[in-house]
Amino acid sequence: MRTACTGFNTDRAKINAMKYYPEPHLGLEYRDVNAVIEDVFAEHGRGRVRMPPKVYVLLEGGDFRTMPAYVPFLHMAGVKIVNMHPDNRKRGLPTVMAVTVLLDPENGRPQAVLNATSLTDMRTGAAGGIACRHLASGKEISLGVVGSGRQANAQIAAIAEEREIREVRIWSREVANAERLASMWRHLDARSDTLERVCGCDVLVTTTPSTSPIVKNEWIADGTHINAIGADAPGKQELDPAILKRALVFVDDIEQAVHSGEINVPISRGLFRKEEITGTIGQVILGFCGRRSKGEITIFDSTGLAIQDIAIARLAMQKASGIDLPFPF
């Protein structure tokens, strides 16, 4: 029913409006984000999403990635556009900024534009949380974190929803950065530590932009679960390839991981083969594969999927308030 006497065709106005969400992350909690990320990974495991590989374009001092997808069970299509400029911090800008555009899959109409900068942190954190839920051994864990940036923080927050964290050990090239992050997680007994001791935790997450291995094979004990998050472009890697050979290796998406995940450099050098991938995280969630014993090392190689961006953007739209923008045609 329409409000009388406004002289305003509300149906038409609805068609011609697009929403903008400047801070869509504010209403979100990892409990809910982890759940939608798990659901969309499972749908990926069932082969019921449409997601071409992300496309890279080189810019000055960085690049940007275009990530389109359609997720039928969420009734949502869209594209995330995200940059990577390693030197941005010097300019007072984040290394990574992102925008997501959502489309109605029935008619292609642009429904919303979201500032996806913090959503990108959260959906990547949630992927790590979900990998822990399904692959980490034990209910209570020590958590090692390599790197101290926004993604290091997101991993701790998302994993804390999935496991009891006994202690957090953080390593960063700059000790002060590790200590700053630790100070935010005092209630989980977080502190700065040596790289070797960080790698000795039950669960290890690596979040650096490294292009050569920084985690040594001899530091990784049997039974460890590793979230390898940092490598998301060709040439990047954080783990000694010898660790891959001792481990069950799971990826978010096989094509993307081979191209740009933790395994991309070892594969290009003949040190690891695509056929050695145990499965996708979606297949793990569906029960097709996974950890079989406490002593196994498991690795989750995360590259970041467009379907995660669609899923978190849709969740955010339900929780956050947006700005109405005219979209005449």
Add this chain to the structure above:
Amino acid sequence: MRTACTGFNTDRAKINAMKYYPEPHLGLEYRDVNAVIEDVFAEHGRGRVRMPPKVYVLLEGGDFRTMPAYVPFLHMAGVKIVNMHPDNRKRGLPTVMAVTVLLDPENGRPQAVLNATSLTDMRTGAAGGIACRHLASGKEISLGVVGSGRQANAQIAAIAEEREIREVRIWSREVANAERLASMWRHLDARSDTLERVCGCDVLVTTTPSTSPIVKNEWIADGTHINAIGADAPGKQELDPAILKRALVFVDDIEQAVHSGEINVPISRGLFRKEEITGTIGQVILGFCGRRSKGEITIFDSTGLAIQDIAIARLAMQKASGIDLPFPF
């Protein structure tokens, strides 16, 4: 210099703002649009743009295309997101709607979001105008238009900037639609006509979503220039492939045209070869190839390039007024 006493850090506000342009086409004239499209095609001819092939994702009853590019000489990067839903008119929606997101290539920051629905019409029209400027024979022409939608109108407008139009003949499956378009161009002696007579004009533009040839070889006289606009996805074609064999065939981008342009079906059926393409419109503009005599048939196979979208969006930003959106991070 900052205004005193506002308590507002204007530098920071600038960094944290993104513009939205709901009607960026309103201030634009084809004279200017044709010029920037010509410039960016020339830059493409010089090999100085970065543009991966557009990516298609199938939706319900349609698809959407993601088109990223970086154009260094414009100091602008971005992505156009555009749908194609042939049955949208029944729902009161345009077949094609589009959004462009622009990024600063130095730091990846999202600078602007534009409603690119009408910009898409204009930049495609301008491509046809520029092809006419460089390939059509004679200063005064008769113009044949196959199709009567938004793109048919855009082609007439853009070509009218480049040539004296003596008459316009328009054919559409629905005569009433052809007559409606003709009524908008009475001052150019526009009228509805048979398909054969439309194809007998000096310059012919085809703008339908046809998937089988509708323009017969015997209807095309020597010396004709054809803008083949409609075919922009695999399986689409409007021209009898025999016309290609009589003509010099120019494309906007070789990779895209082979995949989804007018030549895509003839190539897939072995009726035309990639090597038979004479050159790109950029190479024509630079003088490397083109029409050599009055009697030659020339074809411009337009698929629509992301660099056109970046160029027109940048021009529109300079002319149109936008809405300031917060973009906190």
